[in-house]
Amino acid sequence: MPTIRRSVSSLASLAAFEAAARHGSFTLAAAELSVTQAAISRQVKRLEEELNTPLFVRSHRKVELTADGQLLARVMTEAFGRVAETVEAIRQPAPDDTVIVGTTLAFSHFWLVPRLPAFRAAHPGVKLRLISEDAGFDLRQGRVDLVVRYGQPPFADAQSLASMEDEVFPVCSPVLLATIDPPPALGTLAGFPLIRLEWQDPAWLTWPRWAGMAGIGHMSTRSELRFNHYTDAIYAAINGNGVVLGWRRLIAELLDGGRLVRLGGAVAIPVERYHVLRPVRRRLTPPAELFTDWLVGQFGADA
Structure with missing residues (x-):
């Protein structure tokens, strides 16, 4: 696969060409790159000699791209734009700012x-x-x-x-709960469609660990829906797709607003807590x- 340095000897000539092509002017390109108009002209001429093809048609007052110049300009503008977007995406802010x-x-x-x-x-x-x-x-x-x-x-x-504890209990949407008559006891939660998380952090609770801590004992882990982000699991529960473990501090507004309801009174209070760390x-x-x-x-x- 050809590399950019093997294709052209100077990246500066590509930058000069791209700016001139985008502005349709060597003078405006020079102002953008903080060089002289003559420097832009030399860089573009050098690139044309390397490629053995004219990229601009030069007249007294303006320059226009040739067919080859238009092709290269489209690719260069897109490529430079993607590089600029990536640089801004990974740029780290100044620590004092x-x-x-x-x-x-x-x-x-x-x-x-x-x-x-x-x-x-x-x-x-x-x-x-x-x-x-x-x-x-x-x-x-x-x-x-x-x-x-x-x-x-x-x-x-x-x-x-600082730290604060949380408590965990099953939650689902009011619509899903209304479809079960009578509502099953906690011991038969496995009869509900359970939503399971593929946790990246072992400190977070799985259904079996929660059941043990809540005093329910062993329960089935059969699940038709699995997610690797808790936010997705919560919104799946809101939309009636199943029962998920609810962390009270995280979903307090959803409970208060009635978008989620608690199932039963069993609760687990893990030893782990949320911490503000410096x-x-x-x-x-x-x-x-x-x-x-x-x-x-x-x-x-x-x-």
Whole structure:
């Protein structure tokens, strides 16, 4: 497969050509690239000599692309655009400028994001970047400023500043519950269509582990629906597709709004908790300290 450096000797000549083709002007291309018009002309001429074909038809006041120039311009503009989009997607904000917060997708979606307007109203000058990943974060890598992690301390990479427990119980949509008459007892939950999660974190509960903790004993794990994200499982339950394990702090608004209902009174309270974590060997910037204090306060209010 040919490489770009084998095809042309200078990437600068490609950049000069792409800018000139996009603007239809060597002068405007020179202004964009902060070089002289003569430099653009030389780079384009060099590229034409390498390709052994004219790319522009030059007149006194303007330049126009040839058929070969139009073909190359379309490809170069698309390629440069995709490179620019990728660069912006992976660019990391300056640490002093933006507070970077890591959470799981479910915690971000159901708990943190609905509370952010209050923080932004109180501190409009603080920039936030929220990274949601179920695979977890290592604060020793310096990628994020603080993390909300579900687990059990001690944590090798972080100090816990606040924590709150949660309770877990089966939930489903009111529509699904209304189709079962009479509603089955918890011991026969396996008769319901169960929604199962393919957990990436072993600290999160499976149906068998929940049943043991809730005092139900062994239960079937037969499931017609499986998801690898808790958010998808919750929305599947809302739409009447089955019963899912509900983490009360995450789905409180859905329960209060009647979009989900609790099944029975059995509950499990895991030893793991949600923790606000800060790095053990890195000082936080003032904006990060501000957001951390706010988040700790939110944990205290919710608990």
